[in-house]
Amino acid sequence: MRSALEGDGDSFGRLVDRYALSARRSARAILQDGDAADDVVQDAMISAWHALPRFDLGRPFRPWLMRIVVNAALDARRRNHVRRAEQVTDMMESPGALPDHLTDATILRVALDRALAALPERQRISVVLFDAEGYGHAEIASILNVPEGTVRSYVFHGRRTLRRALASLKEETK
Amino acid sequence: MSESSPFSAERDEELGALLRDHLTGPNAERFVARLRTEPQRTDRDDSMSILGRWAKPGIAVAGIAAVALLWLGYRSVSEEPSQLAIAPVSEVINVGPNSGELLLATMLEGR
Numbered sequence: 001m002r003s004a005l006e007g008d009g010d011s012f013g014r015l016v017d018r019y020a021l022s023a024r025r026s027a028r029a030i031l032q033d034g035d036a037a038d039d040v041v042q043d044a045m046i047s048a049w050h051a052l053p054r055f056d057l058g059r060p061f062r063p064w065l066m067r068i069v070v071n072a073a074l075d076a077r078r079r080n081h082v083r084r085a086e087q088v089t090d091m092m093e094s095p096g097a098l099p100d101h102l103t104d105a106t107i108l109r110v111a112l113d114r115a116l117a118a119l120p121e122r123q124r125i126s127v128v129l130f131d132a133e134g135y136g137h138a139e140i141a142s143i144l145n146v147p148e149g150t151v152r153s154y155v156f157h158g159r160r161t162l163r164r165a166l167a168s169l170k171e172e173t174k
Numbered sequence: 175m176s177e178s179s180p181f182s183a184e185r186d187e188e189l190g191a192l193l194r195d196h197l198t199g200p201n202a203e204r205f206v207a208r209l210r211t212e213p214q215r216t217d218r219d220d221s222m223s224i225l226g227r228w229a230k231p232g233i234a235v236a237g238i239a240a241v242a243l244l245w246l247g248y249r250s251v252s253e254e255p256s257q258l259a260i261a262p263v264s265e266v267i268n269v270g271p272n273s274g275e276l277l278l279a280t281m282l283e284g285r
Contacts, residue, residue, distance in 0.1 A: 013210045020206045025197035034199050042212055112196045128197065131190035137183065159186060166192075 001061060005052050012049055019062065020045075022133050023069040029128040030073040032117060036080060037073065044072040063135065067143045070125060077121070107169065115165035122146070123158030130155045 004011035023044065027037035048068050055064060116124055122144060129135040129143065130151075137155070141148040199205070 016210045017206060020209045021198055021202055024199060024202075024205060025194060028197045028199060029193075037199075038205060042209060045209055046212065108192075109196060112192065127189075128193055131186045132193035132197065134185065134190075159189065162189060163186075166189075 002057065005055060005057065007053075012052070015061070015065075016045060019065055023066065025132060026066060026069055026125060026128060027073040029116065029124050030070065030121060031077055031080075032113070033080075036076060040073045040076045041069060044069040047072065060139075063139045063143055066129070066133075066135070070143050074121075111165060111169040112162075115162050118165075119158050119161055123154045123161070126151055126154035127158035127162065131159065 001011070001015075004015055020041065023041045024037060027040045027044075028034060031037045031040065044065075048065055051068070055061070119127070125144070126140055129140045130137070135143070137148050137151045140151045140155075144151065
């Protein structure tokens, strides 16, 4: 960590190896657009590389990096809101029964896409950071700059919506 | 995937695994490899050196502009009013050798 801070590219590369996919998943959860998410993560990593000399070694690195990624993704989402909305409508406009010829994996993917798209942005990223990435409520609160109680509420409601969506999918495919 | 209270800090492992699988996306290794090399293409000192390169000419230009503005300000305050005030007098004085007679004749005609 210290050597990355002092400008050692290989050390920073190892940090990228460790956190890149977590960053990608979080950006994809916010943006729901794979290419845009990849661009955002790349920009965020470059920002982190440049900001690293100012990083306080006494603090945890993972939430610091994730805050950069999440803020970059939220900014990009605000900038591209109209474009993103157009792309998501393909999924959102046809929330009815899924076609019969789809495989179980595809059905699950489409159902998760729909369920995630239906969640408010903050609930979506909170559930992903908590259940998929293993962040604590306090860490997510510091990443999103909201009170910890609000994060608990986001996670609770977001999970409940996702669970119900997946449960109804199971019923449909029985 | 059972319902839990908002106060629970327990993770939903099944939901978490589903989300990880769903959101990781294709070509993960290629993505990580690209990400690994990209930040290092931009030298960390680049932004500071660019600012440094801009700083010297910027300060020089600002200095020249400040001197020019001060000079113009000084000119407008100290020179222009005195020229205006002096101008009519100098015109009268510099009309020619018989300017006094001409002035007198003009005054008598005016009477």
